[in-house]
Amino acid sequence: xxxxxxxxxxxxxxxxxxGRLVDDLIVRPMDENELRARVGNLLRLHRISVELKKEHDxxxxxxxxxxxxxxxxxxxxxxxxxxxxxxPEAEEQELSLVFFDLDNFKRVVDTHGxxxxxxxxxxxxxxxxxxxxxxxxxxxxxxxxxxxILPRQSKSQALAxxxxxxxxxxxxxxxxxxxIDAHVTASFGLATFPHDAQDKRELVAAADDCLFQxxxxxKNRISVAGSPRKTTPxxxxxxxxx
Numbered sequence: 001x002x003x004x005x006x007x008x009x010x011x012x013x014x015x016x017x018x019g020r021l022v023d024d025l026i027v028r029p030m031d032e033n034e035l036r037a038r039v040g041n042l043l044r045l046h047r048i049s050v051e052l053k054k055e056h057d058x059x060x061x062x063x064x065x066x067x068x069x070x071x072x073x074x075x076x077x078x079x080x081x082x083x084x085x086x087x088p089e090a091e092e093q094e095l096s097l098v099f100f101d102l103d104n105f106k107r108v109v110d111t112h113g114x115x116x117x118x119x120x121x122x123x124x125x126x127x128x129x130x131x132x133x134x135x136x137x138x139x140x141x142x143x144x145x146x147x148x149i150l151p152r153q154s155k156s157q158a159l160a161x162x163x164x165x166x167x168x169x170x171x172x173x174x175x176x177x178x179x180i181d182a183h184v185t186a187s188f189g190l191a192t193f194p195h196d197a198q199d200k201r202e203l204v205a206a207a208d209d210c211l212f213q214x215x216x217x218x219k220n221r222i223s224v225a226g227s228p229r230k231t232t233p234x235x236x237x238x239x240x241x242x
Contacts, residue, residue, distance in 0.1 A: 001023045001024070001042035001043065001045070001046050002021060002022050002023050002024075003022075003023065003024050003025075003026065003038060003039060003042060004022045004024070004025045004026070005026050005028060005030065006025060006026070006027055006028065007027070007028050023042055023045075024038050024041075024042055026038060063075060064076035064079070066139075066140040068118050068121055068122060068140060069121055069122050069125040069138070069140040069146075070122060070125070071125050071129070071137075071138040071139065071140060072137055072138060072139045072140070073139065073140060074139065074140075074141055074142070076137070076139060077139040077141070077147055077149070078200070080137065080149060081095075081149075081200045081203070081204075082200065084151065085193065085199065085200055090193075090194075091194055093151070093152050094152060094153060094154050094155075094192055094193065094194070094195075095149070095150065095151050095152065095153070095192070095193045095203075096150040096153045096154070096155060096157070096158030096190060096191070096192045096193075097147065097148075097149060097150070097190070097191055097192070097193070097203050097204065097206075097207040098147065098148040098149075098150065098158065098162055098165070098188060098189070098190050098207060099141070099145065099146075099147055099188070099189040099190075099207040099208050099210065099211040100145070100146055100148070100162075100165070100166075100186045100187060100188040100189070100211065101143070101144050101145040101146065101186060101187060101211065102120075102121075102124065102144040102169075102184050102185070102186050103184065103185045103186060103187055103215075103219040103220055104184075104219075105117070105143075105144040105184070108120060108182065108184060112175070112180065112182065116175055116178065116180070119174075119175060120174045120175060120182060120184065121140070121144060123172075123174045123175070124146075124169060124172075124174070124184070124186075125138050125140065125146065127168045127169060127172045128146070128148065128165050128168060128169070130168065131161060131164045131165050131168050132148070132161070135151055135152070136148060136149060136150055136151070136161075137149040145211075147207075148162075148165070153192075154192065155190070155192040155195065155224065155226075158190055158192065159190060159222070159224060162188050162190055162222050163222065165186075165188070166185075166186060166188060166220075166221075166222060169184060169185065169186045170183075170185055170186075170220070185219065185220035186220070187211060187214035187215050187219045187220060187221060187222075187223075188210075188211065188214055188221070188222040188223070189207045189208060189209065189210025189211030189212070189213065189214055189222075189223050189224075189225075190207060190210055190222060190223070190224045190225065191203055191206035191207040191210060191224075191225035191226075192225070195225075195226065196225040196226055206225045207225070209225070210223040210224060210225050211223070
């Protein structure tokens with residue numbers, strides 16, 4: 001806070017700086033008790049302002065955080081894509097979008113229950129996060145479906161990362177603290193802006209269509225938008241399976 005001490009002038013009160021640079025004003029000659037009271041009041045208002053800012057930030061974070069996984073929600077996804085794709089240089093910056101969901105997850109829930117099923121979703125997101133870089137983002141899209149945002153990454157760069165993500169899910173035993181060691185697999189779809197889409201709607205749809213293709217082709221694999229053909233793992237494929 002900024003408290004200004006000033007001299008009084010005949011027929012004039014120096015109030016011009018108030019509200020712009022100065023928070024409060026005392027005109028000399030001043031009373032020491034008044035000075036202490038004004039300083040105390042400004043410091044109290046400053047503390048309230050800081051607390052309100054922290055609470056605002058906390059509420060804002062909660063509004064874009066998924067309750068189950070602890071990562072981001074769909075509101076965050078749309079805000080992020082809208083902001084990224086509205087930049088003047090967006091056409092010059094690639095952005096890869098990955099859709100994935102767990103294979104036969106209903107069977108897992110039927111076996112272990114909804115509470116442990118939700119915990120598996122959280123542990124899957126945590127396992128995926130270990131394969132990501134600082135600027136990458138995980139979004140729980142709904143149910144057992146997730147989206148991973150890979151900014152400024154080409155299709156080949158994103159594919160290498162998706163391969164690591166798929167293997168991480170495949171090899172990680174979940175619910176270890178519960179002595180269950182559940183194993184799951186996931187199917188993936190990958191699309192890249194601006195090669196596979198011209199806007200947000202097209203990008204989301206392209207990645208989701210690739211996920212659907214992976215599901216249709218047998219699950220536990222990766223499908224990539226624009227791939228001319230599907231091949232086996234031995235051929236160095238866009239679409240992989242084990």
